[in-house]
Amino acid sequence: MEASERTISQILTEQIRYEIPPYQRPYSWEKGNVEQLLDDVWEAYEADDEEYFIGSLITIERTKGALYDVVDGQQRLTTLNLIFARLRDKMSDPYAMVDLEARVRLPKKNKDDESKARLTLRSRDQAFYLKHVLEKHPVSSVYRRELEKSQDKPKLNILENIEAIDRFCEGKDEKTIQAFKDYLLDRVFVVMVATQSMKSAYRLFNVLNARGMPLSNADLIKNLLFARLQGGQKSEELEERWLELEETIGIDRLDQFFAHHRSSLVAVKSRKALHEEFEPIIERSASPFMFLDQIIASAKNYVRILQANFDDSMALRSLRSLHRVAFEEWIPPLLTFLNQPVPNMSEGEFVVLLEKITYQNWIRRLAFTARLTVYFQLINAIRDGKTSEEIISIFRGGANDTEFRSLLDGEVYGRPFAHAVLMRLEEADQDESVTKTYRGKITIEHVLPQALKDEYWSDRFTDEEHRSWLHRLGNLALLAGTKNYRAQYFSFTRKKDIYAEKNKIVSFDTTKQVLGVDDWTPDQLGDRHGNLMSRAMAVWTLGVAWCPLDPSLAVTRRSDPKG
Known part of the structure; x- marks a missing residue:
């Protein structure tokens, strides 16, 4: 293993090329990362700092002094290529333009040579990088919407980051941009580490993770699979299978999916890091390809659950x-x-x-x-x-149907499950072929208010009845919009008018029950409570279905305010 301190000019020169190996994550830096890098280097440039260090570049040297796989540092290296490509596009000086072009493409040895990119991204993203960054073809609004719809984050990151670079250049004249380019090339440094094997890369990957580098568990699981490849096996096929997994799930959800998949296999609590839990699972599989076949099938079912x-x-x-x-x-x-x-x-x-x-x-x-x-x-x-x-x-x-009923029959308001329970009971009596979608903010309203300030309520409820009924199912109604503080202490008639207006925005059948009665008394409240409890027990009981033999057992009457 060799390590040396090098300027950006020294790592992007001559016939040196870099490839992002298939076990690496895709390009994931977002515009905030790029803006931070540019601002930090700009601050060093303005202060005329002698040098500025931006981290390490850890590689596998595949061809001596010419071709390197990037193990760590691909986010910075890719971003530097984006920066130099965009600075190139802003030059009118031919010498500056040629110099910047040489940082993103290998200089041709003769006029018949094919122009090669200095950086090769993952196969899924390379054509996009060549066309829209190096070749400067604009991205149409239609294509961009397609990328957004498919949530193709690496390509979207590239797009948003070159836009961030363009914003950074706004207001700067060409002379200033050239001077900043020279600072980037000659006074910004990395420590370049060159290893010689996949085994070394695997070890470094895990060491980096242990030291808190932002490697995901999915990255490390992918690395375990590539480490299992036998001699002579090409990694391209495995990369394609992994890309299929990423396209199925989405990169951002991979770790979450792997955690659920692991539990679906072993049914024990996790005791180690997720990638460590997968080591024996991968070892037991006949091959990395068979493991991925099973994973992709599971991923498709996971997406069914999510959607x-x-x-x-x-x-x-x-x-x-x-x-x-x-x-x-x-x-x-x-x-x-x-x-x-x-x-x-x-x-x-x-x-x-x-x-x-x-x-x-x-x-x-x-x-x-x-x-x-x-x-x-x-x-x-x-x-x-x-x-x-x-x-x-x-x-x-x-x-435990009995315990479940007892708890649901008590105070519900303020419990973590209150909103979910009321939403589910809203659907309970609807035809199964009907699917209602509720959007926007939905709040829970007390029909009987939290304080008996209006004589309407004090005439109908004793203090004991008020305490007993206040937070229970029968007294709660769903309303669209923010919390209805304006109506909280009003009489029932005034409340109903406000509820009716809110129910025009989003119609809740359980709220219509409240609107359908003329008076809100302990008996009316008890009837509604009994109805909602009957629905709840029909939906969620697992033993003998709960069905009261006598209606009075399902309804809490004024003479028994505690139920």
């Missing part, structure tokens, strides 16, 4: 409800089921049961480890090939 892409209307409604939950531990068992379906059990049946147990666990306030117990039991049962009846018994065994 709620289910044909079964029952599954779709329950999945939308699950996405309102404050935790995601329910994803691995669903991922396991989709990756390995259970005979005689439909997707709809499994998702509905998963919603039931998840809301029971949430409302029962089970801690993280306790919540995981039933999920891990489900994962193990599915992977062991258990029957649908055995899977259902695990759901039922993890439930």
